[in-house]
Amino acid sequence: MNRIHSLLLAALLCAPSVLSAQSLGTVTESASADLQKALAELAATQQQIEAERLPLAKQITALEQALAQRKADFAKAERDQANQLTELNALKAEAKRLSDEVRYVEAMLTEYARALRSRLNFVEEPRYAPVFDAADKAAASADLSPAEKFTQRAALLTASLKRTEGLLGGEVFEGQALDKQGRLLDGKVAVIGPVAMFASASGEAAGLLQQELNKADPTIVSVDEKVDAASRALVTTGTGQLALDATLGNAFKLSALKVSLYDKLAEGGLVMIPLLGLGLASLLVGFVKWIQLTRVRLVSEADLQKVLGHVEEEKPEAALAHARAIPGPAGELLTAAVEHADEKKEYIEEVLYEKMLGARVKLERGIPFLALTATVGPLLGLLGTVTGMIATFKLISSFGSGDPKLLAAGISEALIATATGMAVAIPALLLHAFLSRKAKGIIGSMEQTAVGFINGVHEDEKPTFA
Numbered sequence: 001m002n003r004i005h006s007l008l009l010a011a012l013l014c015a016p017s018v019l020s021a022q023s024l025g026t027v028t029e030s031a032s033a034d035l036q037k038a039l040a041e042l043a044a045t046q047q048q049i050e051a052e053r054l055p056l057a058k059q060i061t062a063l064e065q066a067l068a069q070r071k072a073d074f075a076k077a078e079r080d081q082a083n084q085l086t087e088l089n090a091l092k093a094e095a096k097r098l099s100d101e102v103r104y105v106e107a108m109l110t111e112y113a114r115a116l117r118s119r120l121n122f123v124e125e126p127r128y129a130p131v132f133d134a135a136d137k138a139a140a141s142a143d144l145s146p147a148e149k150f151t152q153r154a155a156l157l158t159a160s161l162k163r164t165e166g167l168l169g170g171e172v173f174e175g176q177a178l179d180k181q182g183r184l185l186d187g188k189v190a191v192i193g194p195v196a197m198f199a200s201a202s203g204e205a206a207g208l209l210q211q212e213l214n215k216a217d218p219t220i221v222s223v224d225e226k227v228d229a230a231s232r233a234l235v236t237t238g239t240g241q242l243a244l245d246a247t248l249g250n251a252f253k254l255s256a257l258k259v260s261l262y263d264k265l266a267e268g269g270l271v272m273i274p275l276l277g278l279g280l281a282s283l284l285v286g287f288v289k290w291i292q293l294t295r296v297r298l299v300s301e302a303d304l305q306k307v308l309g310h311v312e313e314e315k316p317e318a319a320l321a322h323a324r325a326i327p328g329p330a331g332e333l334l335t336a337a338v339e340h341a342d343e344k345k346e347y348i349e350e351v352l353y354e355k356m357l358g359a360r361v362k363l364e365r366g367i368p369f370l371a372l373t374a375t376v377g378p379l380l381g382l383l384g385t386v387t388g389m390i391a392t393f394k395l396i397s398s399f400g401s402g403d404p405k406l407l408a409a410g411i412s413e414a415l416i417a418t419a420t421g422m423a424v425a426i427p428a429l430l431l432h433a434f435l436s437r438k439a440k441g442i443i444g445s446m447e448q449t450a451v452g453f454i455n456g457v458h459e460d461e462k463p464t465f466a
Contacts, residue, residue, distance in 0.1 A: 199235035206232035268416035271384035279424035282373040286431035308456040329359035352450040363439040370432035381421020388414030
């Protein structure tokens, strides 16, 4: 129909020009023929449409059914996907939990290995070193799966259980140890708890074992013959007496620290010779001065009054006899005062002052040496410290600072010299203070005696001594 209308419209539009060329009848016939042709085409098209309508309807119905089926399948797929996602999340959570458990087990194995290594007896370390190395390599390997790592590291647990079973009743195994001369001997080691005993294969050495600094192998410690014999019998036969150390090895370490006084002083170096000489000299001087000052007798108030009484009674012989009976500088001072009692007070005072100056020199003789010792002792100790540190720095520059034994000599010299200097200076300082105070006390007593005598003699009643 649309096509017919288009043809009619085109005919109408073209009508003026056609009318000008043809007649109206011709146009009518042509239009009628076109109309018939168009109607025929329309009828054919309608028949074709009618013929194709049913199959197309069936096809559309089939497609709609297929679409509905696809939608149902899609909804089912979405439900399956949601279920699978839920399962996947659950599997991820389970995998994370298992991974955390694996890491926890690995951490526990690492901690257990570290604790077991610290609890091992030093003689057991060579036996279990390969097991620890294999466990460490398995833990650090990136090519192994967690299951393989756990299998290889579990060998450490098996070795630990076997060790625990062996320690319940003691364990004897082959081992090596150093003797006193530093020779490495082969033999057997018996480990019972914290105690390790050794007997060489040749029978030369036996005893308890201890670990010394900077030595990879244990050292045989010979306590006494009984302990050595018991160690040899226990290691060889498996039965015998057991030597126990309640200090878990600390007794050996403490005994190794015990050094004789001579060895300690010898470690101080050459500066110890003048230091010790100075200390002994100060002690000798202090002892002599202490005896000297202690034996000095002072003039008491009764002695002074008795002498003054003899002087007032004009008995010079009795006064001199009593004054000379007092030993020491105090008696000499009182004797000189009695001998010049007939002089003027100014003259007596000069005489007594001269006597006190002489007595002061005698009483203080040797005391300045103590002060000198108290001053020089720390300086000598400091000199030893400097020389020791110089030796230490030379060793460090030559051998490095890795081996502490190479540095022990210089450090010992430095510290021992300093300590000895202070040990010499402190007693010398104390002796100097005590003896100086003692000497000043004697001189003060003599001054008091001189003043008392001068004040006790009356100038207008001077006796004349022949």
